[in-house]
Amino acid sequence: MTTGNGGHGMTLAEKVMARASGHERVEPGQIIEGNVDLAMMHEQGAQTVGPFHDMGAEKVWDPERVVIAIDHWVPASTEGAAVLHRILRKFAQEKGLPHFYDVGNHGICHQILAENGWVVPGDLAVGTDSHTNMLGAMGAVASGVGPTEMAAVLALGRLWLKVPTTLSVKVTGRLGKGVTAKDLVLRVLGEVKTTGAAYKAVEFSGAVVERFSMPERFTICNMTTEMGAKCGMVAPDAHTFEYLEKIAKHPMHPLTADRDARYERTIEVDVDGMPPMVACPNTPDNVRPLPEVVGEHVRVDQAFLGSCTNARIEDMREGAAIMKGAKVAHGVRFIVSPASTPIYQQCLKEGIIDIFTEAGAVFTNSSCSACFGGNMGILAPDEVCASSSNRNFPGRMGAKNAKIYLMSPAAVVATAIKGEIADPREYQ
Amino acid sequence: MEDVIEGRVWTLGRDVDTDGIISGKYLTIIDPNELKKHVFEIALPEFAALAQPGDILIADENFGSGSSREHAPAALKAIGVGAIVADSFARIFFRNSINLGLPAVEARGVRAIFEKGDIARLEMRAGRITNLRTKASVKFPPLPHHLLDLLEAGGLVEKVRRELAARSSKVTA
Numbered sequence: 075m076t077t078g079n080g081g082h083g084m085t086l087a088e089k090v091m092a093r094a095s096g097h098e099r100v101e102p103g104q105i106i107e108g109n110v111d112l113a114m115m116h117e118q119g120a121q122t123v124g125p126f127h128d129m130g131a132e133k134v135w136d137p138e139r140v141v142i143a144i145d146h147w148v149p150a151s152t153e154g155a156a157v158l159h160r161i162l163r164k165f166a167q168e169k170g171l172p173h174f175y176d177v178g179n180h181g182i183c184h185q186i187l188a189e190n191g192w193v194v195p196g197d198l199a200v201g202t203d204s205h206t207n208m209l210g211a212m213g214a215v216a217s218g219v220g221p222t223e224m225a226a227v228l229a230l231g232r233l234w235l236k237v238p239t240t241l242s243v244k245v246t247g248r249l250g251k252g253v254t255a256k257d258l259v260l261r262v263l264g265e266v267k268t269t270g271a272a273y274k275a276v277e278f279s280g281a282v283v284e285r286f287s288m289p290e291r292f293t294i295c296n297m298t299t300e301m302g303a304k305c306g307m308v309a310p311d312a313h314t315f316e317y318l319e320k321i322a323k324h325p326m327h328p329l330t331a332d333r334d335a336r337y338e339r340t341i342e343v344d345v346d347g348m349p350p351m352v353a354c355p356n357t358p359d360n361v362r363p364l365p366e367v368v369g370e371h372v373r374v375d376q377a378f379l380g381s382c383t384n385a386r387i388e389d390m391r392e393g394a395a396i397m398k399g400a401k402v403a404h405g406v407r408f409i410v411s412p413a414s415t416p417i418y419q420q421c422l423k424e425g426i427i428d429i430f431t432e433a434g435a436v437f438t439n440s441s442c443s444a445c446f447g448g449n450m451g452i453l454a455p456d457e458v459c460a461s462s463s464n465r466n467f468p469g470r471m472g473a474k475n476a477k478i479y480l481m482s483p484a485a486v487v488a489t490a491i492k493g494e495i496a497d498p499r500e501y502q
Numbered sequence: 503m504e505d506v507i508e509g510r511v512w513t514l515g516r517d518v519d520t521d522g523i524i525s526g527k528y529l530t531i532i533d534p535n536e537l538k539k540h541v542f543e544i545a546l547p548e549f550a551a552l553a554q555p556g557d558i559l560i561a562d563e564n565f566g567s568g569s570s571r572e573h574a575p576a577a578l579k580a581i582g583v584g585a586i587v588a589d590s591f592a593r594i595f596f597r598n599s600i601n602l603g604l605p606a607v608e609a610r611g612v613r614a615i616f617e618k619g620d621i622a623r624l625e626m627r628a629g630r631i632t633n634l635r636t637k638a639s640v641k642f643p644p645l646p647h648h649l650l651d652l653l654e655a656g657g658l659v660e661k662v663r664r665e666l667a668a669r670s671s672k673v674t675a
């Protein structure tokens with residue numbers, strides 16, 4: 075499809091932003107006022123309450139479009155966290171916000187949005203967390219904002235946005251055995267680097283992405299945050315509609331890029347023969363082929379299978395298939411944390427919790443868990459951790475000089491078994 | 503916001519992330535005056551003790567990358583940082599700073615012309631930053647009008663407050 079006016083077509087992000095702002099077309103660099111389809115807050119939302127009142131706001135613009143999902147400290151592990159939770163509960167009650175995923179019905183905020191159909195094709199969604207980008211996998215523009223900005227969104231139902239240029243990432247070929255969506259996004263990050271998509275939209279396409287399930291699309295869009303991107307997106311298709319069929323919370327507006335859309339840059343990735351990848355300390359773009367790092371015999375103290383990037387049921391199944399019958403290496407602490415309560419329950423039903431705990435892993439309740447160094451599974455100085463999460467900055471999981479290696483769930487489990495960074499293909 | 507901002511300079515490298523500004527263990531703190539005690543614990547440990555009101559941060563590329571935590575610019579503002587000028591910013595940090603009324607400006611090449619302790623003179627509307635010791639300067643595209651307005655108003659809270667007040671006076675009129 076092409077558009078006649080303006081001389082060239084629009085990218086997916088431009089289409090969604092045009093829709094959100096009621097314009098026929100928008101151009102990169104243009105500043106728009108976008109109507110928000112979905113606003114999400116986690117604990118950082120507690121800092122939204124003050125500015126919301128200071129603005130003199132009384133009502134939330136649309137309580138049906140607001141989701142609160144606490145996830146960083148669940149159940150509260152410190153007094154400070156307990157206070158944040160209480161502020162949010164009180165705010166939700168006072169303002170009549172019915173969609174509060176509280177302790178007992180909890181999960182990582184982005185997973186809550188995904189598995190409950192809160193973000194659908196064509197939406198403009200914002201959340202008080204930088205990995206809100208994950209929801210762009212629905213064919214939406216989904217982006218992180220700070221708590222003061224969220225206060226304005228709750229009051230007005232809109233925010234200003236600069237229309238970004240779009241980076242097209244086209245993925246062709248076939249992923250080999252033991253090579254996953256996580257490995258692909260790490261490879262792209264290794265090329266684009268942490269600033270390469272700053273302020274931009276990243277649009278994934280190509281045969282590999284078309285074959286990807288929604289969970290795999292969540293993983294790749296999740297880590298566009300590490301590229302500095304405003305949003306990461308996949309055009310909606312049959313996978314999207316099937317995933318959302320029974321759960322979509324509001325009407326969809328499926329949009330796709332015009333064939334003559336203008337991209338700032340196109341990156342073509344052929345995954346034929348690509349090995350698993352690993353992001354080495356201390357930045358997520360320090361990406362190397364996993365087999366190279368395996369050869370260096372990097373001992374680990376901890377392994378973590380969790381986070382919004384990779385703790386869905388598919389990741390748990392993949393991990394359990396490798397773990398089954400094996401043991402966690404002596405001296406390694408292996409923490410497994412599913413991304414939501416329904417995933418936890420599914421693990422229970424499928425015997426996945428048995429497999430991990432019999433192997434000597436700790437299977438925790440669903441939360442951000444060890445991902446951010448403020449709740450549990452904190453690293454001591456100089457310790458080394460293999461993680462399925464998305465960030466390995468200094469101090470991210472605890473001590474400033476602890477070292478974090480980012481990899482696929484399968485590689486994390488292989489590493490937990492071997493006690494040093496391992497190639498999952500040797501264990502499959 | 504003053505149009506011309508002068509202050510003593512602290513320099514920072516590239517990719518200073520929000521974990522390096524306020525680490526995860528302090529995220530349950532809301533009070534900026536508490537937060538400021540822990541600012542830059544990882545990225546610039548001597549800063550919290552030695553910072554003076556009006557100091558200017560000069561950073562390389564991608565300042566404030568990582569999480570959406572507003573704790574980072576809130577702590578910097580609370581400790582008295584007068585402005586942050588960087589070769590480039592991560593987007594949420596940039597928005598958060600402006601929303602809080604803390605001037606944040608992208609000026610390509612700025613890091614290269616400053617050393618720690620220099621005095622910087624930042625002209626927001628003219629789009630220029632000068633090292634008063636060496637006289638070296640860098641030009642930059644001034645912030646778009648609506649962002650300058652936002653800073654002028656003192657941040658987003660004040661701007662929305664005015665908008666809501668105008669709306670309700672229209673309704674009652």
Ligand code: SF4
Binds near residue numbers: 203205442
């Ligand atoms: S799992 Fe980690 S990256 Fe994801 S929202 Fe939680 S802390 Fe952030």
